[in-house]
Amino acid sequence: MIVERADEVLEKYGLCDHCLGRLFARLGKGTNEERGKAIRFVLNMERASQGLPPLEEPERCELCGNVFERIPELVEKMIEGSGEIEFETFRIGSRFPDEVIEKERTIWEEFGIGTAEPINREFNRELGKAFSRETGKEALINSDVVFIVEPYSGKIELQINPIYVYGRYRKLVRGIPQTPLPDFEESVASIICRTFSKAFGGKCIFKGAGREDVDVRMLGSGRPFVVEIKGPKRRRVNLKEISREIDVSGKVEVTGLRFISAKEAEEVLTKSHRKEYLALVLVEGSVTPEEAEDVARKLRGLEIRQRTPWRVRKVRADKVRVKRVYETEARWIDDKHFELRLVTDGGLYIKELISGDKGRTKPSVSDLLGKKAWCERLDVLNILED
Numbered sequence: 001m002i003v004e005r006a007d008e009v010l011e012k013y014g015l016c017d018h019c020l021g022r023l024f025a026r027l028g029k030g031t032n033e034e035r036g037k038a039i040r041f042v043l044n045m046e047r048a049s050q051g052l053p054p055l056e057e058p059e060r061c062e063l064c065g066n067v068f069e070r071i072p073e074l075v076e077k078m079i080e081g082s083g084e085i086e087f088e089t090f091r092i093g094s095r096f097p098d099e100v101i102e103k104e105r106t107i108w109e110e111f112g113i114g115t116a117e118p119i120n121r122e123f124n125r126e127l128g129k130a131f132s133r134e135t136g137k138e139a140l141i142n143s144d145v146v147f148i149v150e151p152y153s154g155k156i157e158l159q160i161n162p163i164y165v166y167g168r169y170r171k172l173v174r175g176i177p178q179t180p181l182p183d184f185e186e187s188v189a190s191i192i193c194r195t196f197s198k199a200f201g202g203k204c205i206f207k208g209a210g211r212e213d214v215d216v217r218m219l220g221s222g223r224p225f226v227v228e229i230k231g232p233k234r235r236r237v238n239l240k241e242i243s244r245e246i247d248v249s250g251k252v253e254v255t256g257l258r259f260i261s262a263k264e265a266e267e268v269l270t271k272s273h274r275k276e277y278l279a280l281v282l283v284e285g286s287v288t289p290e291e292a293e294d295v296a297r298k299l300r301g302l303e304i305r306q307r308t309p310w311r312v313r314k315v316r317a318d319k320v321r322v323k324r325v326y327e328t329e330a331r332w333i334d335d336k337h338f339e340l341r342l343v344t345d346g347g348l349y350i351k352e353l354i355s356g357d358k359g360r361t362k363p364s365v366s367d368l369l370g371k372k373a374w375c376e377r378l379d380v381l382n383i384l385e386d
């Protein structure tokens with residue numbers, strides 16, 4: 001059957017061994033070229049026994065134009081084009097002209113062939129094997145880089161896949177925004193990213209799991225964040241050294257840096273963590289230690305209905321969020337101040353929880369106290385794991 005079919009095809013189209021073998025790719029093992037050679041060999045024996053001339057491999061294949069012979073040259077180009085980029089794994093994609101793809105389909109249909117493999121699949125595989133042999137790099141689906149090859153023009157495009165690094169940051173001083181803002185020279189993001197950009201030789205994008213205000217410190221074990229490095233020239237970077245270099249800033253410290261996948265990065269950023277805060281509360285008139293204790297006790301376990309704060313109404317959707325307060329502890333300081341330590345759901349605005357935000361947050365410390373209260377100073381002590 002195979003030999004008969006091959007005979008019909010080759011009578012009409014002069015195909016190379018690759019293109020012949022590929023028609024029967026799903027039958028048996030080995031490369032298409034080996035399969036093509038074997039089929040032609042048997043076919044020509046049969047033809048000889050019938051006194052017919054052999055169907056030899058043509059000078060130029062009618063389907064592929066001997067494109068597989070260009071592989072060594074393309075491998076050289078790939079090596080040249082990627083010389084300055086550090087990578088261990090790669091993937092190949094190829095752009096074949098429509099007329100080649102269509103001609104291949106015509107042959108399948110004309111001879112009712114259902115066992116074939118498309119030409120770019122074979123080409124990608126064979127080019128990948130040759131590149132691996134030359135460089136020792138590994139072909140992988142989730143690769144460091146992707147080569148997009150135009151086999152006939154020899155044009156090669158190199159796509160460098162981004163790197164994701166997870167970590168936690170502590171903001172040790174007030175007065176730095178998380179991400180760049182006008183009127184601020186530095187941000188948590190710029191302090192972290194300048195080290196990453198230098199080390200990886202790519203563009204660094206910082207994303208925090210939530211944010212704290214400019215005047216709020218981020219203490220304890222720190223806030224989770226992810227950096228994405230686009231187009232990195234280097235991938236094997238010592239994260240401990242990056243960590244040390246960022247810590248030298250004296251303003252931001254990072255811990256627990258590790259490489260993660262794009263999917264993990266997404267999960268880090270969308271997960272909502274409980275948070276522990278320490279707020280310094282200023283009370284209008286005066287406050288007694290008993291009143292402070294009383295507020296803390298009443299807040300514990302409460303559900304808070306919080307409409308988007310007045311001060312961020314222009315940058316956040318206006319809606320009512322329902323968040324819970326889990327733990328509270330009050331420490332009286334003087335007749336105008338007490339400290340309030342809180343553990344709450346992520347996304348509860350603490351300054352507004354204290355002031356009440358003109359009735360937009362209910363209940364609030366002001367409500368429970370029966371006196372106006374404000375948050376004079378705030379620190380995020382911890383972002384808790386679930």
Ligand SMILES: [Zn+2]
Binds near residue numbers: 020
């Ligand atoms: Zn061919």
